[in-house]
Amino acid sequence: MAPARPTTGRVSLVLTWDVVFYLGCFAFALISALVSEFYGYRIWGTFAAAGYGFAAAHSGWLLVSARLGRAPRGPLGSRWWGIAVIGLLAMIVPLVVLVIRRLTGVDWLVTPFSWAAQPEVWVIERSAGLLLQHGTPYIDVNALGRAPEVNDYTPYGPVMTVFGLPRALFGGTPLTNALTDARWMFALCASLCVIASLRMLKWPRIPVLSAQLAIACPLTALTWAVAGPDLAIVGLLVLACTLAAIGRAGWAGFVLALVISAKLIVAPAAAVLAVFVLCRRRAQAGQADAGHGEKPRDRRALAWFVTTLVTATVVLHLPVYLVAPDAFVEHVIRFPLGMGVVRSPAASPLPGHLIAETGSAGRVISLVLVAAAAVAMLVWLVRRPPATGSAALLRIVVGLGALVLLTPATRYGYLVYPLVLLGGVLAFRAAEQGLRPPRSRPGAATSS
Known part of the structure; x- marks a missing residue:
């Protein structure tokens, strides 16, 4: 019928x-x-x-x-x-x-009305030049001979520098500068990650609503045109989840290490994917009474995921940290948390920032809310471990959404993460429905 x-x-x-x-x-x-x-x-x-x-x-x-x-x-x-x-x-x-x-x-120039690219584009390209010259993308803001300012900071992990390398290596003329603009690299990375994910998911029929949230939403389109690093990160995150969903735990850990080594804001996704890797096979098989052979295999997958994630993250961070440990901590950890020599400009009037602005007590309250959200996420993961890629992505959406809304130093642009990932949830569901075996109809004749 x-x-x-x-x-x-x-x-x-x-x-x-x-x-x-x-x-x-x-x-x-x-x-x-x-x-x-x-x-x-x-x-x-x-x-x-x-x-x-x-x-x-x-x-x-x-x-x-x-x-x-x-x-x-x-x-x-x-x-x-x-x-x-x-x-x-x-x-x-x-x-x-x-x-x-x-x-x-x-x-x-200190004239936003003339910027053809947002500061993160300049900063990432500069960080690549610094890496090639000094072995670290982070400058010592205390040794500038002047008062440091916001644009002196590179609040990203060392992997983000890769997107600026084409400009640092091949730029210098109008044509090569245009072709090596970091925004092309961000867009290329995001696009390739999406294509690879769809291919591994057997090219599902994507709902229009998924495309509206992930592509047509103004936050995505605007970020694509004026900046771009967040789209590259979210693309890699979707790729990591796809790899976990098809059972490639080691590769999922490696790609997630790249994500975390580019921007620490997505680090909470590691807990979600770890639980997903552990529970995916037995949950998908409906094994409330899982066979003894499945549990060791699940544990090996988790061990491979965690080992790859930790090893790759250390390898990617350690060389840069050893060159200038104080600069690394100042740029990557202290500045994003609002504890650096210069205060982070991430101050959009979202709930966490508004609460923190009421005073020292408000800042404590906002941090307590972040901690409470983290505990709630852990409880959710333990009580309802994700069995599918869409379920894992949904938990990442909720976790990152809560982090963006409740963190004292935050900005509207970070909402692109939960919005794009929510579109990814719908795409994953379409793929999972396509792979699900059809149910037998009641009363259908049994083949002999």
């Missing part, structure tokens, strides 16, 4: 969501274009508003057609048209424009 076609009411509800979503994105892009203090944001908003406007108009046309009972036929009847146009006008075109604009050399 063929599956039932979606009812008109269901289609109308989905298309209504599309219209509301794209109109909200359009409003965000338009406001960015008109009032943002950053030049890159204004350029992005100008192009993105056109992309989101098209997507909203196209979805509105589909909605009206559905309610009139005249569903459009052909390619223009697909909801993916909105995603495609947003990808072009809100991601690719503004990135090209900003990369070309950056050749005018206005990066390091």
Whole structure:
């Protein structure tokens, strides 16, 4: 029996969501274009508003057609048209424009209204030059001969420096500078990680909602055009989860080591993936009374995951730490925690920051809330260990979301992590449903 076609009411509800979503994105892009203090944001908003406007108009046309009972036929009847146009006008075109604009050399001016790239792009490219010259991407902020400032810091792990190496090695002319802009490297890494993950998941049919959250959301599109490192990190994190889901525990540990060695904010994902690696096989087999052969195999997988993760993390950090241990601690640990010589500018008015700003007691309360969230996550992992890739990603979404919202030093841009990963959850579910064996129908004849 063929599956039932979606009812008109269901289609109308989905298309209504599309219209509301794209109109909200359009409003965000338009406001960015008109009032943002950053030049890159204004350029992005100008192009993105056109992309989101098209997507909203196209979805509105589909909605009206559905309610009139005249569903459009052909390619223009697909909801993916909105995603495609947003990808072009809100991601690719503004990135090209900003990369070309950056050749005018206005990066390091104290004038945000002229920046063609956000500071993290400059800082990561500079860190690669420092690594090649001095063996460490971190400068001693106490030996500058002047008062240090925010842009003197490189608040990333040593792996992040890799994205700046093409510029440090091959830059120097307008053409090579344009081709080696670190944003291309971030975008390439994120794209390759997604393609590799989809391939390992047997190319599932991705829901449009998944693409809306992971790609079309303004936080993703804006980050792609003006900065990018967070997208590379979240792409690697999805790849690590995919590897764990298909039983490649060692490779999952290695990729997660790369993630943690680039940005420490995603370190809590290690606990989730460790539990997932341990419980995946027996949970998927429905083994409440698992066989004796499965438990040693699960423990070996966990041991391989943890050993690879720890070894790779130490190997990636230790050489840089030994060259300049004080600088490493100042840049990678103290500064992101708001304890450095210069205070971190990550101060978006999210709950944790607002609570911390009430005084010393408020700061203690915000840290207690972070600790309470961590304990709650551990309890959730123990009581309901993830059995699938989507379940593991969902726990990472909740954990990172709580960390971003409750940490005293935080910023809106970090919300790109839970949003993109939530889109990943939907993609994983689509893959898992495709791999699930069909249920036998009641009353079906048994083959002889």
